[in-house]
Amino acid sequence: MIAAPLFIISVPELVIAQCKAGIVGSFPALNARxxxxxPPLLDAWLTQISEELDRHNQAxxxxxAAPFAVNQIVHRSNTRLDRDLEICVKHKVPLWITSxxxxxxxxxxxxxxxxxxxxDIINNTFARKAIAKGADGLVAVAAGAGGHAGQQSPFALIREIRDWFDGPLALSGAIATGEALLAARALGADFGYVGSPFIATDEANAMQDYKDMIVQSGAEDIVYSSLFTGVWGNYLRGSVENAGMDPDNLPEADAKAMNFGSGSSKPKAWKTIWGSGQGIGAVRSQGPAARxxxxxxxxxxxxxxxxxxxxxx
Structure with a gap:
């Protein structure tokens, strides 16, 4: 299992807990602001994670502990990218997730x-491009994933990729149970990529209302929209309603709206719009990540x- 990097939510405490529990923990570099x-907070975070996991391993x-990963947003508006790459090289980050x-x-x-x-890819065309440019493996982001998600069925997406690629392959999309993880392996994926269940954990850097909404919601409470970032993604219906909007009648936004210049994937106007995947019906209560x-x-x-x-x- 790989814990997906969650915008704002994934912080050192959560990553460390995930790794100690035996799965790959991850966070977006842009979370360290x-x-x-x-001084760069990313440098301090990587020091904290590395030292704590080293102490755990010695004891x-x-x-x-499992290794950790850092997610880099490879988008032209991410003005921090070059600096963050240097910091990750300095710390010899073992696993890099690019998006x-x-x-x-x-x-x-x-x-x-x-x-x-x-x-990260959402279709076979992007998968081929990523490997051609030197990526070692892929995260297939299928329908039902939290945040920026694709629309293809995992059955179709994994099969098309496995027709030509035998390297590391993770599957993302409503993997919130052990049964779903086993199904991902049966399809041909090496890893399940799990994000939304970790929002409702003690170590997650999320508002309590956000955690409560994850626990109280299910697949029918997920809305697919491009309005908030310019890229299609899945969000909690309740958070859209709380912002005074009709989840069933949201306008679309152009991909040009995406801007990582401020270290955020969403304009401040949408900061209380909460992302989530469709698998949260399996999350019944808040607790530690290890649970x-x-x-x-x-x-x-x-x-x-x-x-x-x-x-x-």
Whole structure:
């Protein structure tokens, strides 16, 4: 399992908890935003994560933490990208997740420090472009994923990619249970990419109202819209209604509206519009991140055992 990088929500405390629980923890580099004139917060975050995981590994040699990942938004409006790449190279970040544009120089930066690059894609065309530009693997963002999501069925998307690509492949899209994780593996993915369930965790940097809405909502409460960032994505219906808008009659926005110059993927006017994937019906309460991992691990094992029994394995 790979924990998806969640805008604003994924902070060192959550990443560390995820890694200690045995899954890849991640965060967007743009989440580390310092005040003007202060040292780069990203540098401090990477130091904190690396040192804490190193202490954990020394104390628990038989159950070491999983590696962590940093998400880089490879978009022309991200004016911090070059600086953040240098910091990640300095810290020898083991896993890089790139989004919204595949670039050779970004992949080369990751490879220069021994890093592995997984690139977000929503269709087979983008997948081919990412690998051609030097990405090591892919994150297939299928229908039902939180945040910027594609529209293709995971059954179609994974099959098309596996026709030509045998490298690392993660699947994103409503993977919130161990059964869904096992299904992703059965489809041909190596990893399940899990985001929304971690919003309602103690370590997540999310407003309490946001966490409560995740617990109280289900797949029918997700709205697919391009209005808030210029790119199509999934959002909580309740947050759209609370902003005074009709979720069923939202205008569209052009992709040119996306701007990462301020370190944010959304204009301030939409800061209370909350992203979420369709799998949140499996989230029944708030708790520590490790509890999400433990639940999904049990469900994964139980589902595998049921299938093995059914097929005589």
């Amino acid at each position: 310092e005040a003007q004139g202060e 628990n040699p038989d159950t070491p 919204l544009g595949a670039r050779v120089d970004v992949n080369e930066a990751a490879h220069s420090c021994g890093g592995i690059v997984l690139h 999400i991992v433990d639940r999904m691990a049990r469900e994964y094992a139980d589902a595998g055992a049921r299938l093995a029994k059914e097929f005589g394995g």
